[in-house]
Amino acid sequence: MQDELSPEAYFANVRKEIEGPYGALEGKKALVLGIANNQSIAYGCALAFRAFGAEVAMTYLNEKTKKYTEPLAEALGVRPELYLPCDVTIEGQLEAAFDVIAQHWGKLDIALHSIAFAPRDDLHGRVVDCSREGFLTAMDISCHSFIRMARFAEPLMTDGGVLITMTYYGAERVVEHYNVMGPVKAALEASARYLAAELGPKGIRVHPVSPGPIKTRAASGIGGFDELMEKAAERAPQRALVSIEDVGLATAFLASDYAKLITGDTMYIDGGYHIVG
Ligand code: 0WD
Numbered sequence: 001m002q003d004e005l006s007p008e009a010y011f012a013n014v015r016k017e018i019e020g021p022y023g024a025l026e027g028k029k030a031l032v033l034g035i036a037n038n039q040s041i042a043y044g045c046a047l048a049f050r051a052f053g054a055e056v057a058m059t060y061l062n063e064k065t066k067k068y069t070e071p072l073a074e075a076l077g078v079r080p081e082l083y084l085p086c087d088v089t090i091e092g093q094l095e096a097a098f099d100v101i102a103q104h105w106g107k108l109d110i111a112l113h114s115i116a117f118a119p120r121d122d123l124h125g126r127v128v129d130c131s132r133e134g135f136l137t138a139m140d141i142s143c144h145s146f147i148r149m150a151r152f153a154e155p156l157m158t159d160g161g162v163l164i165t166m167t168y169y170g171a172e173r174v175v176e177h178y179n180v181m182g183p184v185k186a187a188l189e190a191s192a193r194y195l196a197a198e199l200g201p202k203g204i205r206v207h208p209v210s211p212g213p214i215k216t217r218a219a220s221g222i223g224g225f226d227e228l229m230e231k232a233a234e235r236a237p238q239r240a241l242v243s244i245e246d247v248g249l250a251t252a253f254l255a256s257d258y259a260k261l262i263t264g265d266t267m268y269i270d271g272g273y274h275i276v277g
Helices: 007-017 041-051 063-075 093-104 132-156 181-202 225-235 244-255
Strands: 029-033 055-060 083-085 110-113 161-166 204-211 267-269
Touching: 029 041, 029 093, 041 055, 041 110, 041 161, 041 244, 055 063, 055 093, 063 083, 083 093, 093 132, 110 132, 132 161, 132 181, 132 204, 161 181, 161 244, 181 204, 204 244, 244 267
Parallel strands: 029 055, 029 110, 055 083, 110 161, 161 204, 204 267
Antiparallel strands: none
């Protein structure tokens, strides 16, 4: 706190800079990628963004999944014109989503990337056996799509902004059965650091968020996942499993001005598991 600031002046200053605790995201515009169902981590984050006052735009994977996530879009108050198709493997779809954001909002404050994929045979095999095609597919969907998201978000984050992606402890330590997603998430975390360095001068922060294991559809593709969750509950210092609500609240904090001088670092939301893992 600067010397000349009286406590009263400091409180007035902080209140001017950061809207009230429940308005921490008041007026913010957030794009959310990765809501597959109401168990998705992205759904927990979108709920928290809304609770703190943000408006949410949301993508769906394709026409087949659209009808399943439509009720979630309605629950989140997503305007129909901001409920957008986005399979990042289809040329132009991610860009088109950002074009619609530019057209309707003219700006963007928060972009959440909560998608990942690896072909089953590569995900279930040893890294040493991973195919070139499988590796490239996993890297494209789970890592390079975040870099593209940053490229398209940059011109829209005219008042600064926050880019958030979901990673996992398997990026840092070998986690049995995580296999090729380990190096893919390591690339994602390293990419986030470089994006944070490149975009920091524009007031754009970049955060990899690393939740503990959560029973979601994507997670069901990881071998031995139930054992992983049991081990996490037993060994994590807080002896607790993480929920999508827990991830949402912490991610909303990162998206808010309360985290305005934090960027580039992986934030673990895992009951402390990574310090003992
Ligand atoms: O324990 C967990 N569940 C953890 C997940 C722990 C730590 C991190 N994560 C990460 C995942 O690696 C992923 O990056 O969180 C992110 C979200 O995963 P999730 O919420 O666990 O899983 P899910 O609800 O399946 O969302 C992933 C979504 C896909 O859902 P489905 O179930 O259809 O695979 O990623 C999306 C899709 O909606 N997705 C794509 N989106 C656009 N283009 C694509 C694609 N090509 N492929 C998958």
